[in-house]
């Protein structure tokens with residue numbers, strides 16, 4: 071997947087488009103199911119509600135989960151949450167973490183260190199922390215990229231920054247526009263490779279992924295997180311069978 075895809079659209083444009091799109095689609099309050107397919111709704115806190123976080127949170131609202139989107143400027147998320155109905159709300163990062171049974175971290179990788187310092191204890195108490203953030207030398211600088219590599223890749227690096235958190239990496243190489251476009255694809259579900267060291271967290275992540283219309287594929291522990299970034303063989307779109315085949319050749 072070309073890295074430029076992540077920089078094509080202005081984030082504020084995305085929030086506006088997502089909000090009006092959700093309203094047009096009638097996702098909420100009437101479009102979302104009363105109960106998620108996987109069972110009881112889980113409260114989701116989104117840390118990062120830009121292009122990817124906004125799209126992922128929107129998919130989770132659509133699947134029937136209450137979602138708190140967050141920003142350092144939560145008032146700027148009004149358009150997004152208004153368009154999604156009563157299951158969506160906006161808050162600060164601290165509020166979203168307190169709200170969530172599950173927290174998704176979808177921020178520039180450089181922000182994770184401070185998030186860990188400020189909220190690490192709260193994040194360690196969550197059943198699942200989904201890490202969608204990718205280190206990028208172009209955006210985050212060569213030093214950060216080198217540090218991540220020295221830790222053994224993005225999975226182990228995030229674990230160092232968020233000690234004790236039940237981390238699952240996932241969605242890392244699925245473009246935010248594709249999250250809506252590829253959900254529930256009738257000609258075969260798109261696979262989502264995930265990695266993690268905690269079986270319960272992996273099970274919860276798998277259930278959420280199925281509910282939003284993709285097929286989860288556990289490809290290993292956090293040490294395999296180095297392959298869950300754009301530009302690796304697992305990047306881009308694959309079926310679950312293709313992911314298993316590709317992952318078998320990685321170590």
Ligand SMILES: NC(=O)c1ccc[n+]([C@@H]2O[C@H](COP(=O)([O-])OP(=O)(O)OC[C@H]3O[C@@H](n4cnc5c(N)ncnc54)[C@H](OP(=O)(O)O)[C@@H]3O)[C@@H](O)[C@H]2O)c1
Nearest residue numbers: 081118119120121122141142176177181203204242245246
């Ligand atoms: N875009 C994609 O298609 C895509 C796909 C897969 C993975 N990713 C990964 O997802 C992450 C986000 O990408 P994006 O394209 O969604 O970026 P984006 O549109 O620029 O959004 C970034 C989000 O991070 C938040 N943020 C930034 N610094 C923060 C901090 N110190 N504390 C708390 N929140 C902070 C921003 O909130 P504020 O409102 O407070 O600025 C904003 O909500 C990146 O790591 C990227 O590699 C992106």
